Amino acid sequence: MLTDERFALILERVKQQDVVKIQELVDVIGVSESTIRRDLTELENKKYIKRVHGGAKLLKGKLQEPSVPEKSFKSSQEKKKIAQFASSQVEEGDCIFIDAGTTTQQMIGFLPDKEIVVVTNGLMHIEQLLQRGIKTYLIGGYIKPRTNAMIGRGALDSMKAYRFDKAFMGTNGVHFESGYTTPDPEEAQVKELAISLSRETYVLADDSKVGEIAFSKFGNTEDAVLITNELEEVVKSQYKKQTTIKVVGV
Amino acid sequence: MLTDERFALILERVKQQDVVKIQELVDVIGVSESTIRRDLTELENKKYIKRVHGGAKLLKGKLQEPSVPEKSFKSSQEKKKIAQFASSQVEEGDCIFIDAGTTTQQMIGFLPDKEIVVVTNGLMHIEQLLQRGIKTYLIGGYIKPRTNAMIGRGALDSMKAYRFDKAFMGTNGVHFESGYTTPDPEEAQVKELAISLSRETYVLADDSKVGEIAFSKFGNTEDAVLITNELEEVVKSQYKKQTTIKVVGV
DNA sequence: ATGAAAATGATTGATTTTGATTGATTTTAG
DNA sequence: CTAAAATCAATCAAAATCAATCATTTTCAT
Numbered sequence: 420m421l422t423d424e425r426f427a428l429i430l431e432r433v434k435q436q437d438v439v440k441i442q443e444l445v446d447v448i449g450v451s452e453s454t455i456r457r458d459l460t461e462l463e464n465k466k467y468i469k470r471v472h473g474g475a476k477l478l479k480g481k482l483q484e485p486s487v488p489e490k491s492f493k494s495s496q497e498k499k500k501i502a503q504f505a506s507s508q509v510e511e512g513d514c515i516f517i518d519a520g521t522t523t524q525q526m527i528g529f530l531p532d533k534e535i536v537v538v539t540n541g542l543m544h545i546e547q548l549l550q551r552g553i554k555t556y557l558i559g560g561y562i563k564p565r566t567n568a569m570i571g572r573g574a575l576d577s578m579k580a581y582r583f584d585k586a587f588m589g590t591n592g593v594h595f596e597s598g599y600t601t602p603d604p605e606e607a608q609v610k611e612l613a614i615s616l617s618r619e620t621y622v623l624a625d626d627s628k629v630g631e632i633a634f635s636k637f638g639n640t641e642d643a644v645l646i647t648n649e650l651e652e653v654v655k656s657q658y659k660k661q662t663t664i665k666v667v668g669v
Numbered sequence: 670m671l672t673d674e675r676f677a678l679i680l681e682r683v684k685q686q687d688v689v690k691i692q693e694l695v696d697v698i699g700v701s702e703s704t705i706r707r708d709l710t711e712l713e714n715k716k717y718i719k720r721v722h723g724g725a726k727l728l729k730g731k732l733q734e735p736s737v738p739e740k741s742f743k744s745s746q747e748k749k750k751i752a753q754f755a756s757s758q759v760e761e762g763d764c765i766f767i768d769a770g771t772t773t774q775q776m777i778g779f780l781p782d783k784e785i786v787v788v789t790n791g792l793m794h795i796e797q798l799l800q801r802g803i804k805t806y807l808i809g810g811y812i813k814p815r816t817n818a819m820i821g822r823g824a825l826d827s828m829k830a831y832r833f834d835k836a837f838m839g840t841n842g843v844h845f846e847s848g849y850t851t852p853d854p855e856e857a858q859v860k861e862l863a864i865s866l867s868r869e870t871y872v873l874a875d876d877s878k879v880g881e882i883a884f885s886k887f888g889n890t891e892d893a894v895l896i897t898n899e900l901e902e903v904v905k906s907q908y909k910k911q912t913t914i915k916v917v918g919v
Numbered sequence: 920a921t922g923a924a925a926a927t928g929a930t931t932g933a934t935t936t937t938g939a940t941t942g943a944t945t946t947t948a949g
Numbered sequence: 950c951t952a953a954a955a956t957c958a959a960t961c962a963a964a965a966t967c968a969a970t971c972a973t974t975t976t977c978a979t
Contacts, residue, residue: 422721558809
């Protein structure tokens with residue numbers, strides 16, 4: 420078990436339940452108490468968590484930053500598979516839109532080494548895109564602090580200057596009646612516009628999103644191809660009538 | 670087994686799982702531990718991965734890389750003074766434009782804790798601005814790879830939606846005949862537009878820029894207040910006729 | 920084919936990580 | 950408040966991993 424794996428597991432658990440007991444981590448991770456202690460000390464030094472007697476708790480300020488290397492190990496595996504398949508849809512010469520969000524971010528590493536142009540509303544994507552040497556356009560607008568996504572009138576206006584071959588969208592909810600939904604109405608507006616400017620649209624959503632409904636709708640299931648991991652047959656048939664689904668095995 | 674084949678296998682695995690153990694690679698690839706070690710060392714040197722005890726993990730860089738260490742301590746001190754004075758010009762309720770560049774970036778730390786709105790074309794400013802809890806708008810457009818500044822038609826179009834109380838600009842050259850100049854014509858366009866959209870403009874330039882002329886002109890000396898450090902009297906009088914100068918002692 | 924250069928695999932001792940143990944400190948229960 | 954229980958930091962030896970070295974094999978230009 421690599422140190423970074425343990426870190427990921429610990430941080431995931433802290434993130435999920437706000438506090439963790441040391442004994443709990445010993446059981447779940449299967450290493451000695453000493454090791455867990457050392458890990459917690461180190462994570463505290465790095466300002467990811469705050470140690471308390473008997474365990475550790477979440478340290479507010481830092482965890483939402485995109486620089487944090489923590490991610491659910493397993494669910495990140497699934498996201499990666501989804502992202503990898505999505506990237507395989509990109510062809511030479513394409514101009515694509517990549518939505519803000521962690522799932523779509525995973526795509527960047529898998530984008531083919533072809534001449535493509537990327538437009539995005541996600542600030543957190545920029546660094547990786549440039550590092551890969553990809554021609555990148557960012558839409559303007561107000562920067563939503565928590566997620567670093569571009570929103571507002573400026574975002575909508577500046578996106579209208581572009582047209583996309585393919586748009587790759589993240590979502591918080593996929594529902595066969597309610598369609599695609601996300602909590603923030605302003606983000607929904609941006610997503611909706613991106614879809615309308617694109618020839619084809621793909622929505623990336625792992626199974627935890629399927630069946631969920633968030634506040635603001637930004638699209639119908641028939642507007643996009645859904646890329647997801649495992650899906651129960653019952654659920655699958657519900658959607659099959661309305662849309663195309665790509666199920667990516669893990 | 671070719672070296673590049675192994676590299677490909679290793680990178681693929683790291684990409685998919687974030688971390689790999691050396692033993693795992695030995696098993697999968699079927700070469701000795703020594704070879705894997707050598708491969709990992711080389712891949713780390715090439716900045717593809719980061720080695721950790723027992724294996725390797727994905728390398729995640731930082732956008733705000735201080736890769737360019739300040740030329741000299743002195744000039745950084747001077748830039749700070751200039752930036753500090755510039756920041757003192759900002760008042761409650763102002764909507765200001767902050768140009769991309771290292772000198773203007775220094776301003777952010779000195780901005781007053783007042784209700785202000787910042788619009789910028791500099792990606793590298795964003796993180797600090799958000800951290801300070803400042804309402805931030807980014808103009809859209811093409812991201813110029815080296816400097817992370819927004820340029821192009823998208824940048825110009827999306828800036829036109831804003832009006833500024835004050836604009837704070839960086840420059841590469843200040844000359845009493847040639848005005849303000851910068852090497853990249855596309856950046857010059859953006860700067861020129863920003864100035865035209867602002868009630869007042871300040872140009873921040875340390876003494877190394879004074880007297881210099883770069884390729885593209887973006888403004889006349891009379892269009893802006895020049896904030897600089899020490900200036901010889903002779904030079905000063907040349908400009909005095911045309912513009913306002915603030916000299917900031919170090 | 921031949922020799923030099925490069926790559927590989929095994930071995931070494933050094934370094935880092937780990938788990939168990941210790942006694943000190945904090946929390947909990949009565 | 951006191952004593953038992955839980956948790957803690959510090960320490961040390963064992964295990965895992967490391968970098969360095971060297972003999973062997975492979976590659977490649979001649």
